[in-house]
Each structure stands twice: as C-alpha cells, then as structure tokens.
Amino acid sequence: GNSVTQMEGPVTLSEEAFLTINCTYTATGYPSLFWYVQYPGEGLQLLLKATKADDKGSNKGFEATYRKETTSFHLEKGSVQVSDSAVYFCALIPTSGSRLTFGEGTQLTVNP
Amino acid sequence: GAGVSQSPRYKVAKRGQDVALRCDPISGHVSLFWYQQALGQGPEFLTYFQNEAQLDKSGLPSDRFFAERPEGSVSTLKIQRTQQEDSAVYLCASSLGLPFDTQYFGPGTRLTVL
Numbered sequence: 001g002n003s004v005t006q007m008e009g010p011v012t013l014s015e016e017a018f019l020t021i022n023c024t025y026t027a028t029g030y031p032s033l034f035w036y037v038q039y040p041g042e043g044l045q046l047l048l049k050a051t052k053a054d055d056k057g058s059n060k061g062f063e064a065t066y067r068k069e070t071t072s073f074h075l076e077k078g079s080v081q082v083s084d085s086a087v088y089f090c091a092l093i094p095t096s097g098s099r100l101t102f103g104e105g106t107q108l109t110v111n112p
Numbered sequence: 113g114a115g116v117s118q119s120p121r122y123k124v125a126k127r128g129q130d131v132a133l134r135c136d137p138i139s140g141h142v143s144l145f146w147y148q149q150a151l152g153q154g155p156e157f158l159t160y161f162q163n164e165a166q167l168d169k170s171g172l173p174s175d176r177f178f179a180e181r182p183e184g185s186v187s188t189l190k191i192q193r194t195q196q197e198d199s200a201v202y203l204c205a206s207s208l209g210l211p212f213d214t215q216y217f218g219p220g221t222r223l224t225v226l
Contacts, residue, residue, distance in 0.1 A: 004154075032212035043116075044155070044203065044217040051212055089154050093212050098143060099168065100205075100215060102154030 002027045006090050006103035013080055013110050021075040021106045023064075023090035031092040033057075033066050033073040034100070038087045047075075047088070080110045114138065116218035118204050124224045125194045133189045133221045135204030141216075142209030144187050146179055149201040149220070158202075161187060162209060194225045 007022040025031065035047040035057070048057030053068035062077045073090060090103040117136040125131050137144050143162050147155035148171075157171040163184035172179070176195075181187040191198055201222050205215040 036217075043219040044205075046214050046216075049214065091154075097168075098207075098211075099145065099157040099160055099171070100147070100155070101157070104154045105152075 002031070002092060002094050002101045004090050004092055004101055004103035006088075006106050009105070010107035010109060013108070015082055015110055015112050016079045017110075019075070019077040019080045019084075019108070021088055021090075021108070023073045023075065023103060025071050025073065025090075025092050027071075027092055027094050027101075029095035030068070031094045033064070034091045034093070035062070035064055035073070035075050036089045036091060036102075038089065038105075040086070044089070080108075082110045082112055084108060085110050116204055116206055116216055118202075118218040118221050120221060121219060122222050122224075124226065126226055127196060128193055130190065130192045131194055131223065133191075133202050133223070135187045135189070135206075135218060137185065137187070137204070137206030138216055140208070141206035142184075143207045143213070143215075144181060145205040145207075145215060146187070146189050147203040147205065148173075149203055151200070155203055158189070191223075194223075196225050199223055199225045 003026045032051045034049045037047045048059040050057040050066040056065045087105045091100045146158040149155040160168040161181040176192045178190045201220040203220045204218045207213040
C-alpha cells in the first residue's frame with residue numbers, strides 16, 4: 001500500500017538556522033507529493049506541492065524537490081524564523097486515487 | 113472567500129451517545145473528504161464524496177461511522193454509540209475535484225468521548 005515516512009521529531013532550531021525535514025514515500029506509479037503545515041491552534045494548510053518527478057515546489061522560503069530515484073521529498077529552508085514553529089506533514093496522492101496519505105508529522109520549534 | 117467550516121469545534125460525548133459533525137465546504141468544490149487525526153499522528157482518510165456520491169468509504173473504521181452529502185454541498189459525519197477510541201480530531205477538506213487537486217482543510221472538530 002501507499003505510505004509516507006517522516007523524520008522523527010521534535011526538531012528544535014535557533015532562528016536563522018538551516019532546516020531539513022526528511023520525507024520518503026512508498027507508492028506505485030507517480031504520486032503527487034505535498035507538504036502541509038499546521039500552526040498552533042489552526043487548521044492544516046498546504047505549504048507546497050509537486051506533481052511529477054524532478055519538480056520543485058516552493059513557498060514562503062521553503063522548498064522540496066520530487067526525487068523519484070530516491071522516493072523522497074525532503075523539505076528545506078535556508079533560514080528559519082520563530083514564526084515557522086509548527087507541525088509539518090508530508091503527504092501523497094497516488095496516481096490512481098484522490099485521498100491523501102500523510103506521514104506522522106514533525107514538530108518544529110524555532111527559538112529566538 | 114470563505115474557507116471550509118466545521119461545527120461544532122469541540123464536542124464532548126458520553127460513551128454510547130450518537131454524534132453528528134458538520135462540514136461546509138468551499139462553494140463550488142466538487143470533492144469532499146473526511147479524515148480522522150489522533151493525538152500526535154497524521155490525519156487518516158475516512159471517506160470521499162464527489163458531489164453527492166460517496167465514491168470511497170474504505171477508511172471508515174466500523175459500521176458505527178456513517179457520512180452523507182445529500183445535496184452535494186454540506187456533509188455530515190455521524191458516529192453512533194461512540195466509544196473512547198473514537199476520540200480524535202475530525203477534519204473535513206474540499207477540492208475542485210481535478211486530479212491531484214489541492215485539498216483545503218477546515219479547522220476540525222475535536223471529539224472527546226468520556
């Protein structure tokens with residue numbers, strides 16, 4: 001079946017540090033890949049997405065590249081801010097479906 | 113424009129009670145999804161509608177769970193004879209219905225079963 005594995009959290013960084021959150025997936029064919037973010041007290045929001053191999057999704061300084069050869073979609077940001085503190089979820093929609101399959105989420109805390 | 117709304121935001125039920133959770137999708141969105149999110153976990157798929165048709169209900173954990181969307185807009189998730197293991201946040205999402213379309217999530221309903 002389809003699955004998403006994220007690096008375990010929580011992750012704690014200082015402001016302006018470099019961020020990487022690893023995500024790998026298992027799926028047949030060419031799924032679409034997503035990063036969602038959940039800020040404290042708020043609902044899930046789409047952060048970025050990529051729908052085919054080698055695509056790079058980007059938004060708000062975050063980037064992730066769809067790597068078919070390594071079945072990965074790692075999230076990166078060059079300089080995190082306190083306001084980036086949230087839970088980040090990697091997810092996929094398989095080629096043949098519509099439902100999202102999520103990873104377990106990674107809690108990020110950025111300290112001033 | 114208005115996003116996905118859900119009501120109530122919080123619900124406390126005694127074990128054995130029936131509950132009904134409501135979702136108002138974004139106007140014009142064809143597809144509607146329900147997910148269940150246990151504490152500290154990622155959301156898990158429950159069921160999916162395209163307009164009024166329930167195309168996939170494979171994620172519903174038992175026959176106590178029932179969802180409907182009779183007019184292709186508002187949806188209700190009903191849980192009969194609630195159990196403690198039903199305690200979770202129930203998320204609704206909607207999308208335009210195109211393949212791999214972005215799903216927009218509501219704030220969720222936090223259900224606590226005592």
